[in-house]
Amino acid sequence: MKNALFQPVKLGRHTLNNRIVMPPMTRSRATQPGNEANDMMATYYAQRASAGLIVAEGTQISPMGQGYAWTPGIYSPSQIAGWKKTTDAVHAKGGVIFAQLWHVGRVTHPDNIGGEQPISSSALKAQGVKVFIDNGTDEPGFVEVVEPREMTKADIEMVIAQYRQAALNAIEAGFDGIELHAANGYLVNQFIDSEANNRTDEYGGSIENRLRFLDEVVATMVDAIGSDKVGVRLAPFTSLNGTVDATPEQTYTAAAALLNKHNIVYLHLAEVDWDDAPETPATFKRAVRDAFDGVLIYAGKYDADKAAQTVADGLADMIGFGRPFVANPDLPNRIKHGFELATHDPATLFGGGEKGLTDYSEYNQ
Template sequence: MTATLFQAIQLGKLRLKNRIVMPPMTRSRATQPGDTANQMMAEYYMQRCEAGLIIGEGTQISERAKGYAWTPGIYSQAQIDGWRLVTDAVHQQAGVIFAQLWHVGRVTHPDNINGAQPWSASPLKAENVKVFVDNGSQQPGFIDVVTPKQMSQKEINLVIEQFRQAALNAQQAGFDGVELHAANGYLINQFIDSESNQRTDAYGGSLSNRLRFLDEVLTALVGAIGADKVAVRLAPLTTLNGTVDAYPEQTYTAVAELLNQHKVVYMHIAEADWDDAPPMPLHFKQALRKTYAGTIIYAGKYTAASASQAIEDGLADMIAFGRPFIANPDLPSRIKHHQAWTSHDPNTLFGGNHHGLTDYPRFEHQ
């Protein structure tokens, strides 16, 4: 049954050895000060190179793009050099790795962005949302977000340029491509979704206006490094960080059409994966498949069996396994040999050292 997951697949100019994806997961281990990737992170990613594709953790494109303590950036030369440690380690193991380019918008606190006020599509606070800040210990302290400033045209233009430069920086750092983070309630998602975008200018109101920022960022990314190295992550039905759309199927089918027009190399859909989350309707997935011609990746509580079924049904081309990859560096081997999956320790997800990052055991085949 799981043989489907081990079929090779072409992704742009890249030939991937299987259809198993390690998705982006914030681990907050970047070296301080400076938010730089490091050798510990290089070891973490290198251990997981059995994946056909690795997508690096969310990586802020500027100081103001940062949402959480100890997350890595990709806007300074030191950060580029830090990521080179990671990409070199992955490539030494014949792995493929994309960088996830991240701007959190309103999902932050001034303590994380040098005292500045966060930016967003509209001056609307994300209700009941907390982020973690450096409270002087190895354990993050959680704090409420604040009301953001509505971005001006000048600020929008600046962020578009920062995304473009981040893509070039990722290329310099040795990444095989970039994934634009347009999911989970962060900045681009704040422009897309109707309830977080109350603008009355060219970036708000109609659906086409709400997609304008995404369109302009993609134009910049594709122009910088080529469509075959640009991908996008979306979360149509999640309500993470306070973003909700009134008509998600209409909105995200239109997003899929936009991605198709830009010929981005893959579309990565994060399904809502918490308990009692709404399942993504089959007809919605079929509409996305019909609309978007590139590679489609889904993530969200998949088992080996359900992942294989999604590919065989033609809804997905690849499947991402998030939490399982944290505790199972050799997850593809475990799937292939029908071995049990280790559970992750939630207390070691964010911050700390090697413990809970690089010390999960591989399965010892008898």
């Protein structure tokens, strides 16, 4: 059964060795000042290059797009050069790596964006949401987010242009493609979900209107780098960072159909993964499969058996394993042979140095 995860799969111009994805995970190790990807990050990703596909951690497309301290960007020449270290290291090991392009919208604090007020689809504060700032120590200091201002038409056009440029920058940095982060309560998600968007123009109200920003961002990136290099991540049923949709099955089936028209290379769906989270409805998974022709990736609470079953059932083509990749750089090999999985140290997930990033070892019998 586990063999289902070890069949090759076509992703655009690439034939991937397995169907195991290392999904994007914020680690906050970028070099300061400048938020640049560095040698340490290159080592970390290269250690995990046996994944069928790596999607690198969320990478802000502009200074305003940053939500947390010490996350990498992809808008300056030095940031592009920094990421080239990672892509070269992963390619040297035969891996395939996409960049995740990120704008957090309202999920930030002025201290992370040069003292500016955050921007969003609407002037609605994300209730009870905290982000971490650099408070002058090695430990992230958590603060509550502030109320954003509603984006003007000019703001929307500017951010769409920033996404386009970030896609071009990612290709220049050697990435094999990009994933648009349209999940988990960040900017694109703030337009999509009904309870985070109270606009009265063509970007608010109906499902079609709330999907317009997603549509325009994807269109410009496809135009810039080609549809075979563009993936999108959505989170239909999560309420992360305060975004909730009134009719998620309807909204996100429509989103899948819309993205199918752009012929993007993959659709990556993040499932709710807290302890007593509800399962994603099977009816929804089938509806998405019917609506979308490209590679379909799910990530959530998957173990090897559930992942293999989901692929064998045809509901997904690839499965993302997030936290297991932190402490198991050789995760595909461990899954294949049924080796025990190591557990990660939660205290070293964000910020810091090599400890908890590159010092986990491969399985030793």
